[in-house]
Amino acid sequence: MLELRAISKTWKPLRSVSRILLRGLDVQVAAGETVAVLGPSGSGKSTLLKIIAGLEVPDAGQVFLDGKDISALPPHRRQCGLLFQDFALFPHLSVQDNVAFGLVEQGQRRAVSRAQAVDMLQRFGLGPHTDAKVWQLSGGEQQRVALARALITAPRILLLDEPFSALDAALRETLRAEFQQRIAQTGMAVVWVTHDEAEARSVGARGLRLMEGALQALW
Ligand SMILES: Nc1ncnc2c1ncn2[C@@H]1O[C@H](COP(=O)(O)OP(=O)(O)OP(=O)(O)O)[C@@H](O)[C@H]1O
Ligand SMILES: [Mg+2]
Incomplete structure (x- = not known):
């Protein structure tokens, strides 16, 4: 609550x-x-x-x-997971690293965080985009990545x-x-x-x- x-x-x-x-x-x-x-x-x-x-x-x-x-x-x-109106993904990071970010911030090892991010991206139908840069995605895909990023820390x-x-x-x-x-x-x-x-x-x-x-x- x-x-x-x-x-x-x-x-x-x-x-x-x-x-x-x-x-x-x-x-x-x-x-x-x-x-x-x-x-x-x-x-x-x-x-x-x-x-x-x-x-x-x-x-x-x-x-x-x-x-x-x-x-x-x-x-x-x-x-708390947060989604902004303007996506607010990190433009310089890959899709995978955007999603892994919250886990790394919580102190989890980068390799483990990345593996979890890939897992999450696959469930979100974004598997083919894991290594793309954020700016290479459409608006809808970016917002899916933003949701994946928000949810990865449960x-x-x-x-x-x-x-x-x-x-x-x-x-x-x-x-x-x-x-x-x-x-x-x-x-x-x-x-x-x-x-x-x-x-x-x-x-x-x-x-x-x-x-x-x-x-x-x-x-
Ligand atoms: N850091 C800030 N910088 C500039 N203005 C601010 C800031 N914080 C609050 N405000 C002002 O507070 C008011 C409320 O802003 P807020 O962004 O919360 O509104 P909102 O309801 O989300 O609006 P919108 O529907 O346009 O997104 C605005 O008038 C804004 O100018
Ligand atoms: Mg607002």
């Missing part, structure tokens, strides 16, 4: 007025549950995911995983930040179904941010809208 308690964040730019993004948010996401988050551009959706992942520090509040406060843990120790939490916004409609639909299927096998707590309400409804048993700092239940 992922739990946010009273998370607040104000964006304070240097040269203009500050803006409250998150006003004491409380959210619970059970293991195996996917919550979809909608909300206007700039409402703080990505900020919320970064706070869960430990990439941003909230002004107040805590993040719990299975009742344990993980707020002070660095990102690589939060058992995280307890998965955060998706508009994972398909750069893809065309048909591919979006195919990948959504594939991602849902893979995610369903893992039992993770999933927060799926999207602009697309149809996508949100098909992935999220629960839908929330972030607006003016508050989360409103949509379904």
Whole structure:
């Protein structure tokens, strides 16, 4: 169970007025549950995911995983997988090394990490691309690699930040179904941010809208 308690964040730019993004948010996401988050551009959706992942520090509040406060843990120790809207793969690394990255970061030997990455890529239908550079892949393939990279450390939490916004409609639909299927096998707590309400409804048993700092239940 992922739990946010009273998370607040104000964006304070240097040269203009500050803006409250998150006003004491409380959210619970059970293991195996996917919550979809909608909300206007700039409402703080990505900020919320970064706070869960430990990439941003909230002004107040805590993040719990299975009742344990993980707020002070660095990102690589939060058992959190993260997918950004713009893929965010490492362009200078091969597909294989992108996927192995999380394991190496956790201290696993490079050869072992690579072997596990290859295994994972084969299950993702990306076997022929293991030695390719990331820029040689299509957008859809890159996003599959990003999911493989996020899942290789067997995280307890998965955060998706508009994972398909750069893809065309048909591919979006195919990948959504594939991602849902893979995610369903893992039992993770999933927060799926999207602009697309149809996508949100098909992935999220629960839908929330972030607006003016508050989360409103949509379904
Ligand atoms: N590090 C930062 N640099 C610049 N702006 C920031 C930063 N952190 C927060 N902001 C501001 O906070 C607001 C929320 O940003 P955030 O990226 O969380 O919104 P979002 O809901 O994900 O938007 P979008 O739907 O466009 O991705 C924006 O207005 C943004 O300008
Ligand atoms: Mg965003």
